[in-house]
Amino acid sequence: MKLYGYWRSSAAYRVRIAMHLKGLTFESIPVHLVKEGGEQHKDAYTELNSTHLVPTLVDEDVTLHQSIAIIEYLDDKYPSVAIYPKNIVAKAKIKALALDVACEIHPVNNLRVQQYLVNNFSLQESDKLTWSHHWMNLGFVAIEHQLKLNSGEYCFGDNITMADICLVPQVYNAYRFNLDMSKFPNICRVAENCNRHPAFIASLPENQADAQN
Amino acid sequence: MKLYGYWRSSAAYRVRIAMHLKGLTFESIPVHLVKEGGEQHKDAYTELNSTHLVPTLVDEDVTLHQSIAIIEYLDDKYPSVAIYPKNIVAKAKIKALALDVACEIHPVNNLRVQQYLVNNFSLQESDKLTWSHHWMNLGFVAIEHQLKLNSGEYCFGDNITMADICLVPQVYNAYRFNLDMSKFPNICRVAENCNRHPAFIASLPENQADAQN
Numbered sequence: 001m002k003l004y005g006y007w008r009s010s011a012a013y014r015v016r017i018a019m020h021l022k023g024l025t026f027e028s029i030p031v032h033l034v035k036e037g038g039e040q041h042k043d044a045y046t047e048l049n050s051t052h053l054v055p056t057l058v059d060e061d062v063t064l065h066q067s068i069a070i071i072e073y074l075d076d077k078y079p080s081v082a083i084y085p086k087n088i089v090a091k092a093k094i095k096a097l098a099l100d101v102a103c104e105i106h107p108v109n110n111l112r113v114q115q116y117l118v119n120n121f122s123l124q125e126s127d128k129l130t131w132s133h134h135w136m137n138l139g140f141v142a143i144e145h146q147l148k149l150n151s152g153e154y155c156f157g158d159n160i161t162m163a164d165i166c167l168v169p170q171v172y173n174a175y176r177f178n179l180d181m182s183k184f185p186n187i188c189r190v191a192e193n194c195n196r197h198p199a200f201i202a203s204l205p206e207n208q209a210d211a212q213n
Numbered sequence: 214m215k216l217y218g219y220w221r222s223s224a225a226y227r228v229r230i231a232m233h234l235k236g237l238t239f240e241s242i243p244v245h246l247v248k249e250g251g252e253q254h255k256d257a258y259t260e261l262n263s264t265h266l267v268p269t270l271v272d273e274d275v276t277l278h279q280s281i282a283i284i285e286y287l288d289d290k291y292p293s294v295a296i297y298p299k300n301i302v303a304k305a306k307i308k309a310l311a312l313d314v315a316c317e318i319h320p321v322n323n324l325r326v327q328q329y330l331v332n333n334f335s336l337q338e339s340d341k342l343t344w345s346h347h348w349m350n351l352g353f354v355a356i357e358h359q360l361k362l363n364s365g366e367y368c369f370g371d372n373i374t375m376a377d378i379c380l381v382p383q384v385y386n387a388y389r390f391n392l393d394m395s396k397f398p399n400i401c402r403v404a405e406n407c408n409r410h411p412a413f414i415a416s417l418p419e420n421q422a423d424a425q426n
Contacts, residue, residue, distance in 0.1 A: 050354070050359060051317065051352075053317070064305050066308065066312040068316075069309035069312055070309075072305065073302070073308075091286070092282045095279065095282035096278050099281055099315075100264060100278075102312075103281075107316050107317060107321055108320055113321060123334060130333070139264075146263060
């Protein structure tokens with residue numbers, strides 16, 4: 001399997017975590033999102049992924065995009081390390097938390113959104129930080145509340161689930177952009193627990209071949 | 214079951230379509246997103262949904278948020294009118310298209326994002342339209358490409374799936390905001406086919422009790 005991604009893309013980061021959790025072997029193919037206007041816009045990539053976004057998974061003759069669709073496909077194909085419990089209520093609550101990151105925080109702060117704000121509405125660098133802090137804060141308040149109710153060692157009880165897979169890359173971004181995390185003790189605790197797991201360590205942006213210091 | 218929503222919320226609209234497709238009986242409880250600063254911010258609602266967003270499903274003692282998590286919970290509980298095929302590759306492609314709407318178009322154009330742009334970055338009404346057209350166009354170009362490859366009567370072949378459930382409310386918004394849809398013939402054709410189905414008709418914003426003319 002080939003995973004097209006970028007070391008700092010949190011959507012690609014999610015898929016890496018899921019693949020390492022399941023013990024899957026894959027080749028990482030870097031798509032540089034910034035260099036020369038972004039390799040994700042070049043024909044060689046857009047033929048695989050019409051959204052001009054990473055990640056893309058190529059599994060023999062199957063090409064898939066959207067990180068959550070990719071992860072759930074892998075979970076269907078390789079169910080042995082499940083990312084959801086069998087109980088359908090718990091599964092739905094876990095999925096909702098994953099989507100609180102994937103639908104409410106991440107897309108609004110995505111690179112192309114920030115680029116559009118700067119290029120079309122004359123935002124400054126400091127405005128970009130205000131913008132991204134605002135959406136991370138708002139999302140984390142809602143998630144912290146859910147973790148208070150449901151977390152154990154991980155987001156939901158003591159097993160790693162899709163909620164952890166989506167939350168940890170967002171927490172990584174929060175630290176990267178110096179968000180004050182002191183208001184979110186449960187989020188910090190869960191992320192720390194995850195980050196001791198080999199699958200999460202192997203998936204860290206700085207541990208990717210295309211990482212730039 | 215009780216569905217807390219708002220007639221014009223496209224996330225609530227998705228859940229209505231899924232519930233009507235499955236022939237489920239439910240009570241619609243309106244949450245006015247604009248009146249008095251928004252009922253979604255009042256304690257009575259945030260106790261059910263910490264994200265301050267609609268929809269919320271209350272199914273006896275189960276309370277769920279995030280439209281896609283709700284729909285997939287209902288699909289687990291009431292599988293008789295399935296929204297995904299059994300084939301895991303087709304399922305993943307359908308989910309990816311649903312997420313192209315739910316992660317890439319809808320969140321960036323959401324009411325609270327547009328309110329934030331106006332209140333914090335002094336955008337004008339015309340800027341809001343430029344903003345929303347930009348993200349709808351970008352998303353629809355990618356989706357139109359997928360429909361060229363995979364659509365039949367509906368987004369993927371001749372059965373209604375999660376892709377249609379997510380696409381149709383976004384197309385409704387596109388028409389509402391006068392987006393030029395002539396570049397997207399497959400999207401228009403599929404949406405028209407969906408909109409002849411009783412489940413989609415019953416779910417239309419203007420057919421809800423809280424619709425305001």
